[in-house]
């Protein structure tokens with residue numbers, strides 16, 4: 001076992017097992033991992049003033065920052081282990097190499113220092129101590145905050161070391177055993193490279209967490225009441241379930257009905273119609289034209305790097321004739337991109353702006369505030385935004401695991417021009433574009449955003465076409 005398995009284990013036992021024993025062909029490349037690696041290298045490089053070197057020779061030469069080292073050793077009870085320190089930082093002391101020693105450091109995304117960081121540091125220090133023949137009292141957690149490198153010192157005390165040793169023993173047992181269960185907290189799965197593999201198994205076994213809105217707590221609650229799979233849930237009485245869902249307080253009967261209908265839809269593959277109140281309104285509002293709007297962003301930097309508009313004069317126009325306009329937001333031309341956005345939005349003052357999810361509206365309101373729009377102007381602009389994600393959930397229960405843009409539009413038969421794409425992949429391309437300046441990455445991002453706009457359009461068409469349907 002190695003430090004990567006420990007990192008996975010603290011998130012999901014099954015992930016550690018799959019990383020160790022799983023068939024690699026079932027694993028999907030994760031843009032998150034790649035983005036993390038790039039960010040990590042940039043931050044470490046800044047922290048060490050560019051003095052980062054690779055491998056054992058770098059330690060022997062006493063360089064400031066060392067990466068890419070793999071150290072094997074023996075934990076107790078003859079357990080072989082390997083550490084892969086993210087970064088070793090030279091400090092005062094005495095080691096087998098001379099009058100200096102190294103401390104382990106890890107990269108942190110965001111503000112919170114988690115178990116993952118602490119365990120990684122403690123595990124690394126255990127093998128590094130005997131390897132460099134010098135004691136390690138502390139490790140470093142390195143992150144950036146408003147573009148500045150931040151360093152937190154973590155004391156690797158006895159208590160922490162003991163805790164990690166216990167976790168390592170559990171990890172060792174887990175890796176020797178059979179594949180662990182799928183995690184109850186399926187939110188963790190969204191950025192996992194094994195998601196496709198686990199999703200398939202969850203569906204085949206009727207896992208309750210496959211049902212939209214059922215998280216780990218509701219899952220346990222339902223199981224405690226004898227509802228162990230989607231099949232049982234689908235045939236359960238709404239009244240009885242409502243009585244059991246006391247944790248939802250006043251909404252328990254409503255929730256019970258939604259969960260049961262959601263399970264029925266999921267199993268049968270048939271959507272369930274709720275109401276046409278909102279879709280009728282949508283139909284009226286878009287009759288004389290509308291925009292579809294979608295943004296691509298880097299959430300860690302709070303930066304929207306692309307705004308895409310699709311101009312739809314009416315729904316009967318051929319798709320190939322619609323005008324799509326991408327607006328790139330390079331930090332240095334922010335003012336220019338804002339001007340273009342406002343120009344588009346105000347060239348058709350009455351047109352509604354359809355989008356999927358809440359970020360697009362929030363982003364435009366922030367731009368309007370930055371441009372000193374008054375309260376009334378902001379209010380009138382924001383009233384033009386229609387969130388199809390909210391609208392579809394109020395109108396339909398779909399036979400799907402979630403209501404994300406990809407899931408819903410895929411179900412409607414929409415296909416992205418580029419295969420296996422996602423918002424995080426677009427972000428990965430954006431980072432690559434910034435590093436290399438290669439226009440290919442930009443083209444890929446724009447194609448992706450254009451497809452997102454057309455996917456949103458397909459959902460709008462579905463809502464309009466089926467607004468008069470009854471179950």
Ligand code: SF4
Nearest residue numbers: 012183189192195198
């Ligand atoms: S997809 Fe989910 S359950 Fe499967 S390994 Fe990843 S985090 Fe664990």
